[in-house]
Amino acid sequence: MAAAGQDTKRPPLATDDPDAVELPPEVPLDSDARVALAADLKAQAATHFKARRFRCALKLYRHGRGHDPSNMVFPLNMAAAHLELGQHELCCQCCTDAISIGTAGNAEAALIAKAHLRHGKALAGLGRHESAALEFKTAVDLNPTDPKFVAAVDTTWADVLKFSESVPSDNPHNSVERASAIKGIATEHYKAKRYRCALVLYGHGQTLDPTNMVFPLNMAAAHLELGQHKQCIQCCEMAIEVGTAANAGPQLLAKAHHRMGKALEAMHKPTLAESAYASAVQLHECPLYQDGLNRVQRGAVVQGPIHTAIANAIAAGQLTQTALNTMLVSVGGDVDRLAGVWRQSLRVHCPSIQQMQSVHSLGRALEASAGVSLGGAVALDLALECYVAAINVTPKKAIPTGWAMLQCDIGDARQTRIRGSQSENLERAI
Secondary structure, eight states, X not given: OOOTTSOOOOOOOSSOOGGGSOOOOOOOOOHHHHHHHHHHHHHHHHHHHHXXXXXHHHHHHHHHHHHOTTOTHHHHXXXXXXXXXXXXXXXXXXXXXXXXXXXXXXXXXHHHHHHXXXXXXXXXXXXXXXXXXXXXXXXHHHSTTOHHHHHHHHHHHHHHHHTOOOOOOSOTTOHHHHHHHHHHHHHHHHHTTOHHHHHHHHHHHHHHOTXXXXXXXXXXXXHHHTTOHHXXXXXXXXXXXXXXXXXXXXXXXXXXXXXXXXXHHHTTOHHXXXXXXXXXXXXXXXXXXXXXXXXXXXXXXXXXHHHHHHHHHHHHTXXXXXXXXXXXXXXTTOHHHHHHHHHHHHHHHOOSGGGHHHHHHHHHHHHHHTTTTSOHHHHHHHHHHHHHHHHHTSOTTTSHHHHHHHHHHHHHHHHHOOSSOHHHHHHHHO
């Protein structure tokens, strides 16, 4: 391998043979040159890592670390390579070094969090699940605002739990007792919004105590939080079946029907959602359940004519004053409510790129007519909803011109919007 500053492009190695990786000659270098050389080695190591030549990457990361020992990225990346090679003890050592160096150097919390995540994975590989759990928790505590990172930790934690036998129980041979202990731990994960972890543990508990409807019922709640509505419905159906067979109390059964109603409502199935909510109310009179029932019943009355009006408007490329007046009457003149229902209906009428152009054209027609025949404020809001619905199904890379045009139209509509705070509209337009 050439020294820093020289051409380092080489054909990729066919095998993961670290002996084939040349290191730069040992020559005296000042501190800046050493750091530059370390960065060059890191870049070459990353290329090997991406090609799954982990031993080659390790050799380069190790050498780079020698030139830039205060940079935690080197032991952090070495940990990743050791992890891929199944060298869990070595991974743990590198993670410990990375955390120590990063803490001393005030490194970004996100980097230190990544070290804790990898440390947790290595500990899990060694069967030390409780220690791994502490590392995962520390990782999330250090970087709680990055949803992708939190989801990655949650998924990893859930995968570890699938193989974990570290759930406490005074009598490990008593499956019901063990299931109860698992449920307690699962609930702690749920409360901490680690829904995937909770799902795994509730699933363990259900296997141990299959006649307890609480497990599929709680799994339904976790699926609901994750937006997995079909799985939520399946778990609710299972909970109702198990609970009915076991003569469970009406409050638990009502809870299952309510969660099913919420999932069905989110899937835009108001008729089925109404039936589920009605069953919940019949089993247990609860204001929360009654609110759900009232909500879908009102929506069914309102959304029917608006769905029809939007379908007609998309087909015609315009919205008539008569149709607008009818929709406003159906929502009692509440423009915000009309915009919300219009938005939900557009999700049905503009589910993919095929409908994008028609919805975009309708938005422009609405915006053009805002100062002519239609109520200006209402028409602009509905036009804005059309543009947003269209851009949500327009891939930026595949249709860059169409995407850019929609962005411009959204900005123009926000800038000229009559309703709402002018300063906020301008800020969002920019």
